[in-house]
Amino acid sequence: MSVRKRLQERLLILKIRHGDAGAYAEVYDGLVDPIFRFISFRVPTTEIAQDITSDVFLKVWERINGGEAIDNLRAYFYQVAKNLIADHYRKTQAVLWNDSEIENIEDNSQATIERQVTLAEIESGVKKLKPDWQEVIILTYIEGLSLKEVAGIIGKSYSATRVLLHRALNQLKRLLK
Amino acid sequence: MLDKDLIKDISLLKEVIKPTSAWRDSARRQVLFWAEQRPLGGYTVWESATSRLMSWRIKLAPIPAMSILVMVLIIFIIIPFAGGLASTQPGEIFYPVKRFQEKLEIVFKTTNEAKGDYYLLLAQRRLDEITGLSIGDEYQGKLLRDYNIDLSFARAYYQATPPAAALAQNFDNKITILKDDLKFIIVTNDDRQVYKVAYDLTDKLSNDALLTLVALGQSTTSNTSLVLRLNQEIFKVEQKLATVQDKIDDLPRSNLGSSKVVIESKKVVVAPADASKEATKTLAEARELIDKREFTLALQKIKEGEVITLKTEEVVDETANPSEKSGEVKGVELAPNETEITEPSTTSNTDSIPPTPDQLEIKIEVGE
Numbered sequence A: 001m002s003v004r005k006r007l008q009e010r011l012l013i014l015k016i017r018h019g020d021a022g023a024y025a026e027v028y029d030g031l032v033d034p035i036f037r038f039i040s041f042r043v044p045t046t047e048i049a050q051d052i053t054s055d056v057f058l059k060v061w062e063r064i065n066g067g068e069a070i071d072n073l074r075a076y077f078y079q080v081a082k083n084l085i086a087d088h089y090r091k092t093q094a095v096l097w098n099d100s101e102i103e104n105i106e107d108n109s110q111a112t113i114e115r116q117v118t119l120a121e122i123e124s125g126v127k128k129l130k131p132d133w134q135e136v137i138i139l140t141y142i143e144g145l146s147l148k149e150v151a152g153i154i155g156k157s158y159s160a161t162r163v164l165l166h167r168a169l170n171q172l173k174r175l176l177k
Numbered sequence B: 001m002l003d004k005d006l007i008k009d010i011s012l013l014k015e016v017i018k019p020t021s022a023w024r025d026s027a028r029r030q031v032l033f034w035a036e037q038r039p040l041g042g043y044t045v046w047e048s049a050t051s052r053l054m055s056w057r058i059k060l061a062p063i064p065a066m067s068i069l070v071m072v073l074i075i076f077i078i079i080p081f082a083g084g085l086a087s088t089q090p091g092e093i094f095y096p097v098k099r100f101q102e103k104l105e106i107v108f109k110t111t112n113e114a115k116g117d118y119y120l121l122l123a124q125r126r127l128d129e130i131t132g133l134s135i136g137d138e139y140q141g142k143l144l145r146d147y148n149i150d151l152s153f154a155r156a157y158y159q160a161t162p163p164a165a166a167l168a169q170n171f172d173n174k175i176t177i178l179k180d181d182l183k184f185i186i187v188t189n190d191d192r193q194v195y196k197v198a199y200d201l202t203d204k205l206s207n208d209a210l211l212t213l214v215a216l217g218q219s220t221t222s223n224t225s226l227v228l229r230l231n232q233e234i235f236k237v238e239q240k241l242a243t244v245q246d247k248i249d250d251l252p253r254s255n256l257g258s259s260k261v262v263i264e265s266k267k268v269v270v271a272p273a274d275a276s277k278e279a280t281k282t283l284a285e286a287r288e289l290i291d292k293r294e295f296t297l298a299l300q301k302i303k304e305g306e307v308i309t310l311k312t313e314e315v316v317d318e319t320a321n322p323s324e325k326s327g328e329v330k331g332v333e334l335a336p337n338e339t340e341i342t343e344p345s346t347t348s349n350t351d352s353i354p355p356t357p358d359q360l361e362i363k364i365e366v367g368e
Helices: A003-017 A021-040 A046-065 A073-092 A110-128 A131-142 A147-154 A158-176 B003-016 B021-037 B045-059 B065-082 B095-107 B112-131 B140-160 B165-183 B189-218 B224-250 B272-291 B295-320
Strands: B261-263 B268-270
Touching (some): A003 A021, A003 A046, A003 B045, A021 A046, A021 A131, A021 B021, A046 A073, A046 B021, A110 A158, A110 B003, A131 B003, B112 B165, B261 B272, B268 B272, B272 B295
Antiparallel strands (some): B261 B268
16 A cells, blocks of 8 residues: 555544544445445345445444554455454355346447356356455455455465465366356 | 456456445445434544644655655754754855745645745845845845745735734734835835835735724724724824925925925815825824724825825925926736836936835935
8 A cells, every 4th residue: 555545544544533424434435335346246135235335334433433443444344344244144044146146237239248248157256266265356356456455454465365366266267167 | 268358357347246326325324324423523632733744744645754754854953953044145055945945834834824924924034134235235136026926925815814803913013014124125226116016015915904903993892902003003104294394394485386285185286385284184083083993984094194295295305306307116016926027227317216205215326
């Protein structure tokens, strides 16, 4: 993370700690889509993903206001999301999977339909990966984070993350064949 | 499937998998509703200082931290404690450092008020530097131009700040000192124009501050300081008038008949002696208005008295020195982004020399 981004994050955390709703709105706007996507791959339906996403933001707000020390806001959000996903499965004790729920498809050209099928398969393939592999694929290729940032979020070393990514990609290729 | 194609396709999922706008907005409202339940907490002194420092550091983010630290050390610790920088004069080795430090300090003035105040300080410094020069020094004109620029900026920032009694008082006090210091500057013929601009600009800023004080003072019950201030202005004009009266008394009787003063405010044309009496009467009226707490009208009367006094002096000077043509050099006010004014005249001393207020001890050297 650049110096500027790190400082901006620290300033935001300080403001949120003092109850600045505007600052939290800024965080929400920046992270709602990535967190939703992250959760979508791990839960069967959009509705569940929406519920858990809302819970993530509420929980993080409570914890920051409670004085919890946070070094990396983005990583913290992902960690809370992972915990809430685990809580969800503990409560439901079931794994229900639908096939892909790709949204915003409006173009009917042949090329687009072929592309959509491919994307549906890829999404399905990613969902079938182990959670660790899912995470590294989502954070690296979908959210566009650097390997260093991903390593910080998933709590592994840089080299371990690189190996994980390589294995995840190979497994996905095997699933898509 | 090539890795590259697969990675590209994976990245496209970002555009496809996202929450609907409707849900996003409703969840946002819900989250913020929760957030707003908590009242805004106050910052401790440490937190306040830290957040301010972080904000500044974010603004300066492209510059490496070490460079900023070095700059801060140089500007705020080494230079001030090196001693003697404040008294550095143009032409000396550390003078550019002093000017550079001044430019950097402006960056740290965050409000219009602070900036306006700082530019007034810089204007004062320029005047102090001018008084430290010998007459005819090559830097005098440049410093006067810099003074005009700083004062223009001060005026612009002052006008951009909402009117407040404390601000107007602060400006008024500082401008009064500037006006007094400016009167004792001796300029050469070459710098006469820029000096006139400086004088007019200082006068304008002084009027701005005084008008604000009067306007704000009119609405307050306790205005002893304003009464004192207006009486001070009357006293200055009376002093001037006394000088003009002496000049009238010194004029040969034969010259008195032909000289007339046009008093526009009263729509009359009178002899200088009568004009002097009118000015005295106007100032007395101003005093009465002050007693009645009619400050705005009192200020108008004071200004009227000043104008009559200055016009009378003009006429008396012309009468006393009939071989010199009278003329008026109009000052050109500098806009904040202007750095130059009209070139001073380089013709001989037989050209028109503008009449100057008596209290300005200006010695005009004859040009070639």
